[in-house]
Every structure is written in structure tokens, then in C-alpha cells.
Amino acid sequence: MSLKFNSKYSESIVSPSDIEAIAPKAVKAMDTLMSKTGEGNDFLGWIDLPTNYDKEEFDRIKKSAEYIKKNADVLIVIGIGGSYLGARAVIEAVKSYNYNLLAKDTPQIYFIGNSISPSSLNEIVSLCDGKDVCVNVISKSGTTTEPAIAFRVFRELINSRYSKEEAAKRIFCTTDANKGTLKELADKEGYETFVVPDDVGGRFSVLTAVGLLPIAVAGIDIDELMLGARNAQNELCDTDIEKNAALKYAAVRNCFYNKGKKMECFVSYEPNMTMFNEWLKQLFGESEGKDGKGLFPVSCVFSTDLHSLGQYIQESGADKMFETVVKFNNCLNDYVIDEQEGNIDGLNFLAGEKMSVVNDKARLGTLLAHTEGGVGNLIIEADKLGAEEIGYLIYFFEKACAISGYILGVNPFNQPGVESYKKNMFALLGKPGYESEKEKLEKQLDL
Numbered sequence: 001m002s003l004k005f006n007s008k009y010s011e012s013i014v015s016p017s018d019i020e021a022i023a024p025k026a027v028k029a030m031d032t033l034m035s036k037t038g039e040g041n042d043f044l045g046w047i048d049l050p051t052n053y054d055k056e057e058f059d060r061i062k063k064s065a066e067y068i069k070k071n072a073d074v075l076i077v078i079g080i081g082g083s084y085l086g087a088r089a090v091i092e093a094v095k096s097y098n099y100n101l102l103a104k105d106t107p108q109i110y111f112i113g114n115s116i117s118p119s120s121l122n123e124i125v126s127l128c129d130g131k132d133v134c135v136n137v138i139s140k141s142g143t144t145t146e147p148a149i150a151f152r153v154f155r156e157l158i159n160s161r162y163s164k165e166e167a168a169k170r171i172f173c174t175t176d177a178n179k180g181t182l183k184e185l186a187d188k189e190g191y192e193t194f195v196v197p198d199d200v201g202g203r204f205s206v207l208t209a210v211g212l213l214p215i216a217v218a219g220i221d222i223d224e225l226m227l228g229a230r231n232a233q234n235e236l237c238d239t240d241i242e243k244n245a246a247l248k249y250a251a252v253r254n255c256f257y258n259k260g261k262k263m264e265c266f267v268s269y270e271p272n273m274t275m276f277n278e279w280l281k282q283l284f285g286e287s288e289g290k291d292g293k294g295l296f297p298v299s300c301v302f303s304t305d306l307h308s309l310g311q312y313i314q315e316s317g318a319d320k321m322f323e324t325v326v327k328f329n330n331c332l333n334d335y336v337i338d339e340q341e342g343n344i345d346g347l348n349f350l351a352g353e354k355m356s357v358v359n360d361k362a363r364l365g366t367l368l369a370h371t372e373g374g375v376g377n378l379i380i381e382a383d384k385l386g387a388e389e390i391g392y393l394i395y396f397f398e399k400a401c402a403i404s405g406y407i408l409g410v411n412p413f414n415q416p417g418v419e420s421y422k423k424n425m426f427a428l429l430g431k432p433g434y435e436s437e438k439e440k441l442e443k444q445l446d447l
């Protein structure tokens with residue numbers, strides 16, 4: 001399978017000659033990436049993942065997923081950022097954002113440890129009442145505060161419900177291969193462990209055990225997901241910008257940025273893509289937003305948000321943003337609109353029409369309205385919302401993001417800004433070693 005990228009509805013803002021002008025820089029950025037000579041080149045393990053993954057571990061993931069499906073009503077997935085968003089994005093995209101409400105033969109999957117909200121934590125604990133539970137804790141560093149707090153609670157819950165031996169079989173740790181608190185604990189307690197490879201950063205890790213175990217538990221075919229990613233790996237290599245969708249997309253979004261459009265709005269017409277948009281926001285925001293540079297990623301699900309943010313985009317978006325629309329050409333579960341006697345709602349002109357057609361007309365109408373309003377639209381087309389297509393899209397966006405970051409002149413693989421809030425939070429909580437900082441911050445806050 002392949003994917004189509006179309007920038008023709010943006011030509012009044014980013015012209016073919018703009019793209020031609022930036023093309024050499026984009027090709028150079030891709031060469032820097034593929035020759036592994038750029039900044040952050042120790043985090044490029046994701047490039048070969050679709051072909052060069054640990055096959056023994058992949059089989060263990062499938063076996064563990066089967067074990068969890070057989071022995072648990074609920075899987076608790078603990079993680080934050082790149083250790084959370086990818087799995088949830090894929091499960092909701094391929095299954096449904098109503099996954100937990102569906103009639104199914106796979107466990108409920110609850111995500112926790114992605115905030116420090118006690119109400120959310122308590123809610124998930126109570127949802128486990130009377131249920132058989134397994135836990136997959138995911139943290140590359142093994143020390144991130146949010147998942148560490150949640151893991152304390154759920155480890156305790158498992159330990160209090162099951163024998164020591166049974167408890168050990170119900171906890172699965174995805175972490176560093178050799179080091180970290182979580183790895184030490186897993187080895188000591190005999191938990192099954194999976195690896196976040198050293199050379200794969202959190203937001204590029206969905207195709208490792210980080211994403212694959214929860215995705216497999218949800219009943220999604222992880223071979224298909226990897227196949228899609230592998231197709232993308234093989235297809236998105238051309239140095240001709242017209243023949244490489246990832247290269248062209250990376251170039252065009254930089255053209256928008258250089259023309260002062262500092263926001264990219266990821267748009268889908270499928271609510272099931274809501275969390276995929278969140279994954280995209282992390283991927284691009286954390287990779288490019290540094291050194292005072294980078295597009296600010298936002299997202300919308302249309303037509304829902306046409307009744308809220310659509311107003312802003314139409315009338316105030318032109319000088320600051322563009323839209324990247326991910327479109328699926330075939331609907332897997334369509335609905336045909338009925339004729340109704342009396343035509344009271346006046347909708348009989350749609351009788352016999354597929355709802356997917358109505359959705360697409362809304363998309364086309366919006367495309368015309370927003371581009372006339374001065375907001376450029378980039379269109380990414382995939383065949384359908386399936387595991388293979390999502391695997392392809394994941395790799396497409398990862399590669400485009402890395403190239404785009406190099407065009408922009410940043411290291412797309414670090415996240416130094418994430419540390420600032422942590423330092424302050426630890427100081428304010430009185431963590432040993434932060435005493436003088438605590439006093440200073442409390443004065444600043446006037447506490």
C-alpha cells in the first residue's frame with residue numbers, strides 16, 4: 001500500500017517554486033538522517049524497526065498478549081508521553097474510541113500514570129473491583145514520577161489480590177534492557193520484561209514493545225501494523241521530492257513555517273483518530289519545539305470542531321496556521337441514510353446516500369471554505385482506517401518529523417524543556433537534594 005500527499009490546495013500560499021527552492025535543503029536533511037550524521041543520531045533505532053526488530057521479543061509479546069487476554073478482564077497500562085500515546089492512538093484508531101464499551105473477547109484497557117490526578121487514579125482502581133487484572137508498566141527511564149506513583153498503587157492492588165507467584169505473572173514491565181529502578185524491580189520480582197531499545201526515544205517507540213503489547217491485547221494484528229510500517233520504510237526513500245511523500249510533506253510544512261504560519265492543525269473526519277492526533281501533537285511538538293523554533297501542533301476532529309474552532313480557523317486562521325488533513329478513502333462500517341415518510345426534517349434528498357459520502361462532502365466543503373479563508377490545506381490520503389494503514393502513517397509521520405526537524409535546524413530527538421517542570425515540582429515537594437531550590441521557589445510563588 002502507499003499513501004498520497006497532496007499540497008495543491010495550498011498553492012496560493014506555498015507555490016511549486018517555493019517547494020522547488022526548499023527541495024535541496026530537504027534532501028540534505030533526509031541524507032543527514034539516513035546517513036546518521038546529524039544531531040541526536042544515537043536515537044535513530046526507529047528507522048529500521050519495521051524490518052530489524054527483535055523477532056524473539058515479538059513472539060513473546062504475542063504470547064503475553066494471549067496470556068493477558070485469557071487471564072484478565074482488565075489490562076492497566078501505565079505510562080506517560082511516548083510511553084502512553086502511541087498504544088492508545090493505535091487502539092482507538094483501529095478499534096474505536098469506544099473500545100472499552102464494545103462487546104468483545106479482549107480485556108478492558110485503562111490507561112493511567114499519564115497525569116497526577118488522584119480522581120482519575122481512584123476511578124480506575126474502582127473500575128478494577130471484582131475483576132481479574134494484569135498490569136503493563138511502561139517507562140524507558142523507569143523513574144518518571146507519574147507512572148511510578150500509579151505503579152505503586154497497582155502493584156499493591158495485584159499483590160493484595162493474588163499469591164506472590166500469581167502476582168508476578170500479572171505484571172509486565174517495558175523498560176530499559178539493563179538499567180533503571182523498574183528493571184531492577186522486575187528482575188527481583190520475576191516480572192516478564194520487554195525492552196525499550198536504547199536508540200529509540202519515547203515518541204518514536206510505538207512500534208516497539210511500548211506500543212505493541214497493549215495493541216496486541218486489544219486484538220489488533222501487530223503483524224499487519226508492522227507490515228504497513230515496513231511498506232513505508234521501503235517506499236519513502238526517494239530523493240526526488242515528487243516521489244517521496246514524507247520528504248515533500250516535511251518540506252512543505254517548513255515552507256508554511258517560513259511564511260509565518262506558526263501553527264499546524266492536524267485534522268481528521270474520524271473521531272477514532274482523536275488520540276492519533278494527540279500522538280502527532282507529541283511527535284511534532286516535542287521534536288521541533290525548541291531553540292525558539294517550531295510549528296505549534298494543534299488538532300481538530302471535523303465536523304465536530306467545525307461547530308467550535310471552525311469559526312476561528314475560517315475567519316482568524318489565515319495569518320497563523322495551515323491544516324494537515326488525514327483522509328481515509330474507504331469506510332469500513334458505512335451507514336445508508338433512509339427515506340422517511342413525511343420528510344419532516346427535509347433530509348429525504350439524502351435518502352439512499354451513504355453517510356461516508358456526506359462526510360466527504362463536508363470535507364470538500366470545508367476545504368473550499370478554509371482555503372478561501374486563506375488557510376492552506378495539505379491532504380494525506382490512505383485507503384482505510386486499518387492496522388496496516390496506521391502502521392504506514394506512523395512511519396510516514398516519524399520520518400517526515402525527523403526530516404522536518406533537520407530542515408528547521410533543531411535536534412528532533414531530545415526534549416530538554418521537559419525537565420524544567422520536573423525540577424520545580426521535586427523542589428516544591430521537598431525531594432531530598434532540592435532544599436535551597438524549594439525555598440527560592442516558594443518565595444517566588446509568595447507561599
Ligand code: PA5
Pocket residue numbers: 080081082083138139140141142143144147201202203204286415
Ligand atoms: O518522547 C519522550 O521521550 C517522552 O515523552 C517520554 O516518552 C516520557 O517522558 C516518558 O518517559 P519514560 O518512558 O522514561 O517514563
